[in-house]
Amino acid sequence: MPSEFVQELEGMIHERRKTTSPLYQTILEGKATNRLLQTFVIQRWPVKSWWTRNVIGVATRVDDIPIRRALIENAYEEETGALSHSKRHVTTFEDFGRSVGVAPESLPHATLFPETIALVEHNKNACCNTSVHFTEGTASVLLLMEGQPPITDTKGSSMMAVMRDAYKLPEWGYEFFKHHASSDAGSEGVSDLEEEHTAPLRDLLDLYCNTPELQERARQSLATAIELRHSHFDAILREAYDPSEPVFVYQGEGA
Numbered sequence: 001m002p003s004e005f006v007q008e009l010e011g012m013i014h015e016r017r018k019t020t021s022p023l024y025q026t027i028l029e030g031k032a033t034n035r036l037l038q039t040f041v042i043q044r045w046p047v048k049s050w051w052t053r054n055v056i057g058v059a060t061r062v063d064d065i066p067i068r069r070a071l072i073e074n075a076y077e078e079e080t081g082a083l084s085h086s087k088r089h090v091t092t093f094e095d096f097g098r099s100v101g102v103a104p105e106s107l108p109h110a111t112l113f114p115e116t117i118a119l120v121e122h123n124k125n126a127c128c129n130t131s132v133h134f135t136e137g138t139a140s141v142l143l144l145m146e147g148q149p150p151i152t153d154t155k156g157s158s159m160m161a162v163m164r165d166a167y168k169l170p171e172w173g174y175e176f177f178k179h180h181a182s183s184d185a186g187s188e189g190v191s192d193l194e195e196e197h198t199a200p201l202r203d204l205l206d207l208y209c210n211t212p213e214l215q216e217r218a219r220q221s222l223a224t225a226i227e228l229r230h231s232h233f234d235a236i237l238r239e240a241y242d243p244s245e246p247v248f249v250y251q252g253e254g255a
């Protein structure tokens, strides 16, 4: 059972989980257009590309060995896919991009929305700036991303199912969603992998986020991150979605 403080943070995360965002609702309802999915990949990529560096930025400052080791294992798996015998996780996201017509080599040079830049900068600062206590990054970046409940709409369709069944992506295109941010309705965590990643974060917060001042800073940092993240989601939908454009269906490109 998580501590009262961790439960409070997880309550904040749950209240504004991804599926409360109109962007995710549109994608999950099978209404996304090609331009929306491409923009989704382009604007989400920098956040994902910084993920392991943010995990390591926190890990660097953790004295407790089992917790540090769990963070490093998480980052190692993310960067290599070696523990799950799959690919570097960002590569599977880039494969998803390829299946909707985004060239992976274009991603580092793409023009980012101000809302995307604000979110990436918040995350870097919270996790990697050594004058910011690492429990802020743990709450507002690591717990926020790992602690997402399953992405399913009210009818129980998951990101993986919608990518496969509505947008007709080939398996290499929806591989990313098998391990991330997807689950069939009714199951507990995002996936076993991510559930396993949440436990050390709870331990870390119990051990190190142990004064009212630190807890208040972590709480505020999480509240800021949640706002920035939803502004970033809203920008993607606002800038890239026009319901008069045809719904995307995979046509066999990018194989």
Ligand SMILES: [Fe+2]
Binding pocket: 078, 089, 180
């Ligand atoms: Fe991952």
